[in-house]
Amino acid sequence: MLSWLRGIGTVMGCGVSKSSQFHKNSRKAVTTIKAAVLIQRWYRQYVARTEMRRRYTWHIFQSIEYSGEQAQIKLYNFLGYLMDNFTPASSERNLISHIFREHEVCLDAEWERYFCYKNIEVPEVYSGPHLTFPLTVEQAVGLLEAFRNKKQLHSRYALQLLLETWKLLRMLPNINRISTCQSKEITICGDLHGQLEDLLLIFYKNGVPSLEKPYVFNGDFVDRGKDSIEILLILFSFLLVYPCDVYLNRGNHEDHLINLRYGFTKEVLTKYKIHGKRILKLLQKIFSWLPLATVIDQKVLVLHGGISDTTDLGVLARLDRHNYVSAMRPPKKRNSSSSGVSIDADLEEDIWNTSKIFQRRASVSYPKPLGPRDCFQNRSLQDFSGRIKVKMEDELESSRRRESVYQLAINRSEKDVLGVSNDSVTSYDNPKEEWRQILDLLWSDPMSQDGCIPNEVRGGGCYWGPDITEDFLNKHNMQLIIRSHECKQEGYEFCHNRKVLTLFSASNYYDVGSNRGAYVKLGPDLVPYVIQYQASSLTRELTARQSVGRTERSALKVLREQLFAHKSDLICAFKKFDKEATGLVSLNDWASAVESVMHLDLPWRMLCSQLVSCKSSDGTIDYNDWFNELAFKGPNAADHIDQSLLETLYRHRSTLETIFRIIDTDNSGFITVEDFRQTWKLLSVYLKMEITDEDISHLAVTIDSNNDGSIDIDEFMEAFRLTDKKSRLERGRSMFMGTVTDLTKLEGDPSI
Amino acid sequence: MAENRQHTETVSDIHKKITTAFKLFDYDANNTVDAREISTIVFSLGCFPSQADLHQIIAEVEEGSSGYVHLDTFLPVMTKVLLEHRFPPIPVEHILRAFEVLDKENKGHLEEGELTKYMTEEGEPFTNKEMEEMLAVLLNNKRGLVYYRDAVGLLGFDGVMK
Numbered sequence: 001m002l003s004w005l006r007g008i009g010t011v012m013g014c015g016v017s018k019s020s021q022f023h024k025n026s027r028k029a030v031t032t033i034k035a036a037v038l039i040q041r042w043y044r045q046y047v048a049r050t051e052m053r054r055r056y057t058w059h060i061f062q063s064i065e066y067s068g069e070q071a072q073i074k075l076y077n078f079l080g081y082l083m084d085n086f087t088p089a090s091s092e093r094n095l096i097s098h099i100f101r102e103h104e105v106c107l108d109a110e111w112e113r114y115f116c117y118k119n120i121e122v123p124e125v126y127s128g129p130h131l132t133f134p135l136t137v138e139q140a141v142g143l144l145e146a147f148r149n150k151k152q153l154h155s156r157y158a159l160q161l162l163l164e165t166w167k168l169l170r171m172l173p174n175i176n177r178i179s180t181c182q183s184k185e186i187t188i189c190g191d192l193h194g195q196l197e198d199l200l201l202i203f204y205k206n207g208v209p210s211l212e213k214p215y216v217f218n219g220d221f222v223d224r225g226k227d228s229i230e231i232l233l234i235l236f237s238f239l240l241v242y243p244c245d246v247y248l249n250r251g252n253h254e255d256h257l258i259n260l261r262y263g264f265t266k267e268v269l270t271k272y273k274i275h276g277k278r279i280l281k282l283l284q285k286i287f288s289w290l291p292l293a294t295v296i297d298q299k300v301l302v303l304h305g306g307i308s309d310t311t312d313l314g315v316l317a318r319l320d321r322h323n324y325v326s327a328m329r330p331p332k333k334r335n336s337s338s339s340g341v342s343i344d345a346d347l348e349e350d351i352w353n354t355s356k357i358f359q360r361r362a363s364v365s366y367p368k369p370l371g372p373r374d375c376f377q378n379r380s381l382q383d384f385s386g387r388i389k390v391k392m393e394d395e396l397e398s399s400r401r402r403e404s405v406y407q408l409a410i411n412r413s414e415k416d417v418l419g420v421s422n423d424s425v426t427s428y429d430n431p432k433e434e435w436r437q438i439l440d441l442l443w444s445d446p447m448s449q450d451g452c453i454p455n456e457v458r459g460g461g462c463y464w465g466p467d468i469t470e471d472f473l474n475k476h477n478m479q480l481i482i483r484s485h486e487c488k489q490e491g492y493e494f495c496h497n498r499k500v501l502t503l504f505s506a507s508n509y510y511d512v513g514s515n516r517g518a519y520v521k522l523g524p525d526l527v528p529y530v531i532q533y534q535a536s537s538l539t540r541e542l543t544a545r546q547s548v549g550r551t552e553r554s555a556l557k558v559l560r561e562q563l564f565a566h567k568s569d570l571i572c573a574f575k576k577f578d579k580e581a582t583g584l585v586s587l588n589d590w591a592s593a594v595e596s597v598m599h600l601d602l603p604w605r606m607l608c609s610q611l612v613s614c615k616s617s618d619g620t621i622d623y624n625d626w627f628n629e630l631a632f633k634g635p636n637a638a639d640h641i642d643q644s645l646l647e648t649l650y651r652h653r654s655t656l657e658t659i660f661r662i663i664d665t666d667n668s669g670f671i672t673v674e675d676f677r678q679t680w681k682l683l684s685v686y687l688k689m690e691i692t693d694e695d696i697s698h699l700a701v702t703i704d705s706n707n708d709g710s711i712d713i714d715e716f717m718e719a720f721r722l723t724d725k726k727s728r729l730e731r732g733r734s735m736f737m738g739t740v741t742d743l744t745k746l747e748g749d750p751s752i
Numbered sequence: 753m754a755e756n757r758q759h760t761e762t763v764s765d766i767h768k769k770i771t772t773a774f775k776l777f778d779y780d781a782n783n784t785v786d787a788r789e790i791s792t793i794v795f796s797l798g799c800f801p802s803q804a805d806l807h808q809i810i811a812e813v814e815e816g817s818s819g820y821v822h823l824d825t826f827l828p829v830m831t832k833v834l835l836e837h838r839f840p841p842i843p844v845e846h847i848l849r850a851f852e853v854l855d856k857e858n859k860g861h862l863e864e865g866e867l868t869k870y871m872t873e874e875g876e877p878f879t880n881k882e883m884e885e886m887l888a889v890l891l892n893n894k895r896g897l898v899y900y901r902d903a904v905g906l907l908g909f910d911g912v913m914k
Contacts, residue, residue: 031853032853032854032870032874033874033875034850034853034875035849035850035851035853035854035870035875036850036854036870036871036874036875037802037874037875037876038842038846038847038850039847039850039851039854039870039871039875040871040875040876040877040878041800041801041802041842041876042800042842042847042850042907043882043886043907044791044795044803044882045795045800046907047795047882047885048791048792048794048795048796049795049796051792051796052773052776052792052795052796055776055777056776059776447780448779448780449780449782587765588764588765588768591768603772603773603775603776604772605768605769605772606772606773606776
């Protein structure tokens with residue numbers, strides 16, 4: 001029995017031969033100690049291993065999420081570039097000009113007519129809440145209850161509520177200023193992302209907003225989760241009832257162009273089939289009127305993203321925030337002359353050089369896997385630099401063209417005031433600078449190093465260091481910055497010597513059990529008191545470690561799909577390592593090849609055992625076998641479609657859907673066949689791939705089965721299995737109804 | 753021979769393994785990690801060190817008293833550890849027998865109180881938090897008993913954390 005103990009450490013020299021009781025006891029004691037040590041060591045190993053898995057699972061989700069955001073911004077930069085470089089005659093240009101142009105030219109009064117709800121009848125069968133204005137707290141609470149019971153608010157009331165909200169928001173300043181006087185504690189919530197369960201949980205634990213219970217909601221109310229519109233309606237209704245006790249800050253997702261990609265647009269159009277378009281249009285205005293930040297007791301700054309080294313609260317307080325409709329679209333100068341000719345050339349440059357604006361004077365060299373910084377300004381161009389070369393002479397040509405293009409654009413509609421309403425006489429100090437200020441506020445992330453550098457991962461805003469925080473707080477005589485924007489395991493995280501607090505209120509954001517949510521209470525002492533929670537009764541019983549297994553499986557599934565979608569490129573990369581065409585690569589080469597294609601900066605070697613089961617005994621991987629392993633059943637509709645085209649479709653499905661929805665300017669859910677063709681032409685340039693007219697016809701024919709010349713976007717995405725039915729938007733919360741035991745068992749069984 | 757290839761890793765492979773694990777905790781992409789993450793990294797590389805062993809490693813690699821560890825310091829130290837197989841995995845049977853030693857009456861299970869006493873008082877004691885978590889994982893019934901045979905099977909290390 002003692003032999004197995006020898007390997008562990010020094011035995012305490014007790015002789016086995018002595019038979020006295022003393023020695024027997026001490027030997028027993030030694031054995032007990034040794035046994036305990038073994039078990040402790042074994043358990044600690046298990047804990048560490050689980051922590052590791054949790055860490056890389058997180059990494060996977062976050063990488064994919066951020067690279068999606070980056071792709072979004074790249075897309076807009078690209079479209080902006082195209083707009084300036086295609087001749088007026090080019091049909092692509094017409095298409096893209098849709099995107100950057102607002103068709104509306106109206107006064108607010110005209111808008112109010114457009115948004116009028118009075119003609120909308122509410123049928124008798126409607127079982128949801130009926131609202132009367134001015135709103136009372138009983139009605140707001142009633143709305144909460146109705147949504148809890150899965151009712152939907154009728155579009156008539158929704159429009160009315162939104163109109164009232166719009167009116168109210170227009171009266172608010174850019175920066176809310178509130179105080180904790182009368183020993184009021186202020187509750188601050190972070191990102192909610194359409195997760196109604198979390199909002200309900202917060203109200204349950206903390207109480208609903210009231211005169212005694214003021215709330216600040218720090219942006220990102222919508223997108224990703226499935227109840228974004230309900231969250232907005234609840235927040236707005238409490239805002240209307242308690243305008244001095246509910247404060248909303250704008251987040252980067254309160255932006256209609258972002259919403260096209262991340263699900264909110266689709267959610268509204270699905271839930272409000274007839275009036276969804278108007279609701280979205282109104283929301284576009286409402287978003288632009290949301291305040292940018294909140295200051296508590298002049299000491300605590302609450303905003304969604306963060307700050308930069310140039311953040312200036314004075315500038316932010318003075319600018320006309322509603323002119324910045326989308327962070328994706330830099331402002332155009334309002335046309336002051338009626339003939340509409342002279343355009344500020346500076347601003348045009350902005351559009352082409354959108355990415356240049358993200359360039360900062362960096363104080364720290366920051367090696368990021370996304371490429372050397374001096375190429376960053378060309379990042380948006382790198383996708384098509386091979387196709388479109390801009391030479392010196394072309395530069396001159398193109399700037400001349402640009403001007404004429406704009407002249408034409410303006411002449412076509414001289415009342416075309418892009419994104420600016422006529423109700424205020426504005427004079428920008430410097431619209432470029434103001435736009436940058438807002439972008440920083442809504443998109444930045446903190447980092448541990450000193451300095452301030454562009455946020456390449458997101459594609460907008462910057463990374464700012466503790467020295468920037470220090471300087472900023474000193475300059476404004478403040479003591480704390482509370483921000484959101486980043487998902488945190490525990491729902492919150494302090495950094496920069498506890499001077500910056502990140503708060504995230506959407507629990508289980510990546511998957512069931514992935515993270516907790518948190519909210520903060522701030523009393524007159526301004527010491528933040530954090531409360532954590534996790535929606536879903538199931539996960540409450542689990543420790544963080546136990547839910548790792550589930551989330552991990554989910555992350556790996558997503559990753560496998562991404563890998564499969566890049567099959568052609570991966571095979572190319574593998575072949576480079578497999579010069580003798582054996583079909584095999586070593587583990588190291590596999591990892592290098594995968595990273596070179598995927599650019600997700602993930603620990604591939606560590607993930608290999610989870611992603612590849614066809615490893616041979618000598619540790620090499622047969623990559624063709626691997627793809628067979630990964631393959632998911634392709635769509636039947638596409639039997640006659642080229643395999644690599646399908647792959648491209650799958651890989652870029654988000655971008656594809658986004659472009660469709662952009663083109664669908666009236667948000668009808670349909671685009672014409674002609675626009676469909678144009679989209680593909682655009683995409684082929686953006687993705688640097690050849691798509692023949694024949695290919696496009698095949699695609700169109702598959703969908704436009706009734707030959708009426710229009711294509712249903714949703715049908716298209718579904719026909720090619722491009723919508724993931726289990727995406728966060730569509731699936732319900734608790735899919736898994738097992739007990740804690742079952743889950744622990746599952747965790748140990750890799751085959752489940 | 754094929755069997756040999758399976759078991760010998762080159763130094764370069766080992767370096768890659770260590771670097772990958774290290775980078776997962778390198779939040780600022782500057783090849784530095786918080787010293788408190790070292791134990792997780794060492795464990796995840798397949799090692800089973802004692803707490804004392806860990807303290808020693810950390811002392812060796814920490815940058816003074818900054819609380820940080822740089823990859824350049826960590827890499828050679830850890831490579832040596834792996835090449836020497838200094839902290840080999842504990843075979844599952846040994847864990848089982850360790851439990852049997854603690855289960856003095858040969859009941860086939862341990863009471864919650866018993867296990868707690870041993871884990872928090874003997875050997876390299878658990879903190880309260882560690883104990884709570886262990887119980888949450890291992891205690892799967894209302895009677896407060898730990899069926900260690902099942903537990904060992906459940907949390908067994910399959911040695912594949914490369």
